[in-house]
Amino acid sequence: MSIRVVELFAGVGGFRIGFEGAPGTSSNNRFRIVWANQWEPSTKKQHAAEVYSARWGLSPDNERPTLFTSSSGQNDVFVNEDISTIEASEIPEHDLLCGGFPCQDYSVAKTLDKAKGLSGKKGVLWWEIHRIAEYHRPSYLLLENVDRLLKSPKGQRGRDFAVMLASLEDLNYVVEWRMVDASSYGFPQRRKRVFILAHGQGTPGHEALTKGGSPKYWMEEDGALARSLPILPNNDGEPTWFCLRENKNDDLADVSDNFNTGKGGKDPGSPFLGTGVMVNGKVWTSKTTPRDVKSTLTLGDILQDSERVADEFILTPESLNHERGWIYLKGAKRELRTGTDGFTYRYSEGPITFPDALDRASRTIITGEGGKGASRFKHVVKFRPTKEQVERMGLSSEGASLVREKIGLKLTEWVRRLTPIELERLNGFPDNHTEGVTDGKRAFFMGNALVCGIVSRIAESL
Ligand SMILES: C[S@@+](CC[C@H](N)C(=O)[O-])C[C@H]1O[C@@H](n2cnc3c(N)ncnc32)[C@H](O)[C@@H]1O
Structure with missing residues (x-):
């Protein structure tokens, strides 16, 4: 029974x-x-x-x-x-x-x-x-x-x-x-x-x-x-x-x-x-x-091949170089800011690992993980774009060279966000489990969900 x-x-x-x-x-x-x-x-x-x-x-x-x-x-x-x-x-x-x-x-x-x-x-x-x-x-x-x-x-x-x-x-x-x-x-x-x-x-x-x-x-x-x-x-x-x-x-x-x-x-x-x-x-x-x-799966272990990654997940040189873009948001800052009450205050924070490390487990997926907008908390990974991706995304432009210089990428490397399938894999859901709604919603679901394997382990001992 x-x-x-x-x-x-x-x-x-x-x-x-x-x-x-x-x-x-x-x-x-x-x-x-x-x-x-x-x-x-x-x-x-x-x-x-x-x-x-x-x-x-x-x-x-x-x-x-x-x-x-x-x-x-x-x-x-x-x-x-x-x-x-x-x-x-x-x-x-x-x-x-x-x-x-x-x-x-x-x-x-x-x-x-x-x-x-x-x-x-x-x-x-x-x-x-x-x-x-x-x-x-x-x-x-x-x-x-x-x-x-x-x-x-x-x-x-x-x-x-x-x-x-x-x-x-x-x-x-x-x-x-x-x-x-x-x-x-x-x-x-x-x-x-x-x-x-x-x-x-x-x-x-x-x-x-x-x-x-x-x-x-x-x-x-x-x-x-x-x-x-x-x-x-x-x-x-x-x-x-x-x-x-x-x-x-x-x-x-x-x-x-x-x-x-x-x-x-x-x-x-x-x-x-x-x-x-x-x-x-x-x-x-x-x-x-x-x-x-004995062994831990890493973020690198669950990534999809480059050919499977749609262009919308690949960061544009502009979105990286922008004064409030990805590089700025991920980096360290010490600056004066003005609050809604009109008072100025000093804001400071350290850098976060950028791109995300592939040789260990990922950071926690949050509900805001989806969408193209630049963010400090969304995951960004290094990958090798295909020739077609390089052409379509303008990854041999001057702006792209500047990005490579700023964040230390090789000529063959670029950066992208995680795909909905990769987010599902990080929680142990089957590939495309959340298919049928926007990518932003799919990311939201995974930010709300749990690592299914933890439940399986508890189920096993029950
Ligand atoms: C933390 S999430 C749980 C996610 C789930 N464990 C999974 O694997 O996807 C909490 C869920 O409760 C739902 N929820 C919130 N208020 C509710 C209510 N009043 N009645 C039923 N469900 C509700 C939310 O829509 C959300 O999907």
């Missing part, structure tokens, strides 16, 4: 690929997505949903066109509606609930109306996950978030994660988490994300940890995350521990008000380190050193 998975905030399906393999392959039938949800609040057109339904061969329902089903008869439903408008009872029973969701303000207040009890801020998507988990009580939750989650908000470091853990404790889950840089496990992108795995009552993890199992042993050796993403034992002794609640009966609003408030206005930093577990409201946490992997 397969493990039934519900995928929330599905985007273009990174979790699904991690669990099931690429669409159309049956590399793994131990996991099956039985229900998925994706809705983009900022645009009318639902591009990610279009990609998702096309790749997994799902068609809209005649009566409810935002509901997609598979014609293959497989029990496979995708809903393109705001998750907050969906009744939990509409979602089928499942064993594992997964999703990558935004880091927002998770604070909780007591409502004036005592009967209603507690309320989190409106529109905060964590509470949607919590609502569905509360109704269905799946055996596992696997969640992904940016590393900032462990440290936010600024004035009360770690509060949001503490509220999240306490709310999972209220549902009787034990939780382990790990900050993972994908490149530490051989993937070609340096992408740091926190993976949170909650084990429900009756699962081996819940049994082990609630019946006196050693949190250190779980974190370093025996836990699902330790087995999938091995780390070195921490020789600094036992992990530090603390309680989420000051008093045993504190509710979520108390955790929200009192967690790590600091003394005398000093920022005490977040108590949550790179790896940890929470059992019955008690947290153990320690620093993480990934165990060496």
